[in-house]
Amino acid sequence: MIAIILWNIVITAGFISCIVVAYWIWFHFPDRTVDDVVDFLLPVDVEKAESLLNPHTESALRSDLTRAEFRKLQRKRMHLYLALVRKMSHNAAVLIEWANREAEGSDNHTAQLAHDLQQTAVEVRLYSLLTLMKLRFWLLLRLDSWEMLPAPSLYDFHEIGGVRGLESYERLKTTASFLFLEMGRRNFDELLHNL
Amino acid sequence: MAILTFILWWAAVPLQAILLWLLSRKRVFRAFPWFFAYTLFSVIAGTSRLVFRYHARSYYYVYYVTDAAYAFFGFAVMYEVFRHVLRSFQRIRWFRPVFPLTILLTVVLTAMHTANRPPGFRTRLVEWVLGAEMGEFFLQVAMFVLLVVLVTMFGLRWRQHAFGICAGYGLYATVSLLATTKLYEIGTKFTFWWGIVSVAAYNAAVLIWLWYFSGPATPEPPHGDQPPMSAEHLERYRQIVRRVPPL
Numbered sequence: 136m137i138a139i140i141l142w143n144i145v146i147t148a149g150f151i152s153c154i155v156v157a158y159w160i161w162f163h164f165p166d167r168t169v170d171d172v173v174d175f176l177l178p179v180d181v182e183k184a185e186s187l188l189n190p191h192t193e194s195a196l197r198s199d200l201t202r203a204e205f206r207k208l209q210r211k212r213m214h215l216y217l218a219l220v221r222k223m224s225h226n227a228a229v230l231i232e233w234a235n236r237e238a239e240g241s242d243n244h245t246a247q248l249a250h251d252l253q254q255t256a257v258e259v260r261l262y263s264l265l266t267l268m269k270l271r272f273w274l275l276l277r278l279d280s281w282e283m284l285p286a287p288s289l290y291d292f293h294e295i296g297g298v299r300g301l302e303s304y305e306r307l308k309t310t311a312s313f314l315f316l317e318m319g320r321r322n323f324d325e326l327l328h329n330l
Numbered sequence: 331m332a333i334l335t336f337i338l339w340w341a342a343v344p345l346q347a348i349l350l351w352l353l354s355r356k357r358v359f360r361a362f363p364w365f366f367a368y369t370l371f372s373v374i375a376g377t378s379r380l381v382f383r384y385h386a387r388s389y390y391y392v393y394y395v396t397d398a399a400y401a402f403f404g405f406a407v408m409y410e411v412f413r414h415v416l417r418s419f420q421r422i423r424w425f426r427p428v429f430p431l432t433i434l435l436t437v438v439l440t441a442m443h444t445a446n447r448p449p450g451f452r453t454r455l456v457e458w459v460l461g462a463e464m465g466e467f468f469l470q471v472a473m474f475v476l477l478v479v480l481v482t483m484f485g486l487r488w489r490q491h492a493f494g495i496c497a498g499y500g501l502y503a504t505v506s507l508l509a510t511t512k513l514y515e516i517g518t519k520f521t522f523w524w525g526i527v528s529v530a531a532y533n534a535a536v537l538i539w540l541w542y543f544s545g546p547a548t549p550e551p552p553h554g555d556q557p558p559m560s561a562e563h564l565e566r567y568r569q570i571v572r573r574v575p576p577l
Contacts, residue, residue: 153500
């Protein structure tokens, strides 16, 4: 019975994938060149993200606030981190598209930098997707009104799926600026500002 | 009607000969050697089947031997595309067992699904061939779905040729899996429609490949017209390097 259900799920998934592929062919963003990067990025306040993940700040808040106050504040902090991670995820997707295009070029040095950027951006994207899932799960539990479970620590989000999120994001910024310079662009300050 | 059936049945052979010519001209064998080998084999196998179609006994052997080889090449091509598209995941350790686990799951599910005998078939060999074909299609569909999910989730752009190969195979494998599953359930009454649907899906896949490989090659990305870096920029470059955290 389970085998039949799984079998039919895979066939249905196959047809849905065909539709996704057709949708992609029709609606995808045309080749993303170096000129289509900076304006599409969303600035991420990395320092703010670091302060949210700081275990000392969190333990200070735990000791200074009442249990109910901390739960309410922690929910707000989780929402803020969710917003930051969403931007990180978006930026990683934009940079992957750009890196994929540059990796197809014939210049070996550029292709190598693009390949590095691809890999780092995939790490960030993986971290972001897993973190978003975990954060949404905790937000779904309404920590402020349901006290059966202990409030989660945001420090636990610093490494997910074997990827240290903020370190990878810093590396992503650096790798992106390398490739940007290699492409002969001078406005890499804008790139760093928008990342 | 007979002419239409003949065209539907054998159209893939000349189409794949054109595809082979396109692949050779664009030197696709460098990036996708298995897909090139698959196309070359398809032309030879299709021509052999066409030649032996009036010799029932010889056709029987040619059909099943080439069918087994098709299964092998189909698997190799999908693995080639899988590796090609998902090279960016090689740093992530837990990603490595995804492919072998998919194979294991498909083998188990195929074994469970083919436990009951299909109605109407005279020999055990045909049942085994059908079961193996279902397993092959199931594996190809599973890999196709996995690729689409990963590429969509991670925002990876499909490299043009990999995308074309995968789209063609995905469509053919999905339609054929459904048709073969129905054949296994309904039995010999469905044989005619199974043949028509499978051949039509395969022709559609070959047309997709032709469309992708007949397009112009991806243009080289434009570089800036200035030299890559001045001394001032090199200094800033060095500053950035110093800030890079160790891996």
